[in-house]
Amino acid sequence: MNLVSIIAKPEITITKNPYLVSSPLLFFSNKTKSETSIPRVLFSSMSYNKELAAAKKAVSLAARLCQKMQKAILQSDVQSKSDKSPVTVADYGSQALVSYALQRELPSEQFSLVAEEDSEDLLKDGGQETLERITKLVNDILASDGSYSDCTLSTEDIVKAIDCGKSEGGSRGRHWVLDPIDGTKGFLRGNQYAIALALLDEGTVVLGVLACPNLPLTSIAGGSQHSLPGEVGCLFFSVVGGGTYMQPLDSSSAVKVQVNATDNPEEASLFESYEAAHSMHDLSSSIVKKLGVKAPPVRIDSQAKYGALSRGDGVIYLRFPHKGYREKIWDHAAGCIVVSEAGGLVTDVAGNPLDFSKGRYLDLDTGIIVTNQKLMPSLLKAVRESIEEKASSL
Ligand SMILES: Nc1ncnc2c1ncn2[C@@H]1O[C@H](COP(=O)(O)O)[C@@H](O)[C@H]1OP(=O)(O)O
Ligand SMILES: [Mg+2]
């Protein structure tokens, strides 16, 4: 039986990147081995190699599209900045590109996609011009990459690709889960955003790819989110049982990353939403005060928080949406596996893992808590106490 084995190549490093120094690269090569000599953990990651390659390609193409559009937005004058259509074009374009690329890369698989956007607004009066812009943009990205040069997409193809994302997901079979631009507000401001793609298999997230085009390749601990050009753009990826890896968006040299495993809250720093409207910052600050965290919170947009936490830039991520907000699975699926495979934990307030098998929404009523395994018990205790105090003060 021809199986895949993993060979460590410690001599290959990218010296500019501190994560690479202690992290040998892993290469996959074909080798014949008896089935019993392969650890179970490798079997689980081996089963999704094809899907991982397809997901990385799809997300990298979408990241290129988003980078192009964000540059155009930031270079535009004040008047056209108030026009929100470039972000719309980028959102739809990213979803169309990921959907199309996955289907081209995995032609023999049944395709189901749970994604944020749908074409309803594009098909209304006045949507045609936007649809044409999206179609041109997607075709331009594919042409400059040289992929799928056998066909140019029509506006109908684009609508079809976007609307593949209407699946309800659930606990049966395989479903891709996509947020084409996570952190739209950050994208518009020129700050952090992510393209987040995950694969659900029988209700469990088994694979995640997270592109963070504006995230520095070096640590953002302490809040420094600025780097020299050429030193930003990270692609995180994980397969269940296989760990989490990070590579520069424009290169294929991946390194294994791990969460910061400190058990000392004084050394732990907190990530939270940039947008106060997305999470209750007063509650997070009461929790970290109770826990004894010293550093001020680092506020960044999108699932880039999960990526940064997976490589140890910070230790805690708290997310408490305001009452009535329903969390969607595409806002957490990729980030969740990226952190868990790097040794972290992602739970609800009760300490239960997130359940992605219930359809398009996560069945949560309170919030999402992310940290390493050692700090989780005391963090959960501080969360519960702070929630009780807040409730009794109302
Ligand atoms: N009122 C809201 N409360 C919480 N999250 C929201 C709200 N509105 C949008 N979001 C989503 O929160 C995520 C951004 O999280 P963060 O605040 O941590 O950056 C995005 O997925 C964003 O959607 P979108 O994907 O459309 O940007
Ligand atoms: Mg989102």
Ligand SMILES: [Mg+2]
């Ligand atoms: Mg989005």
Ligand SMILES: [Mg+2]
């Ligand atoms: Mg949105």
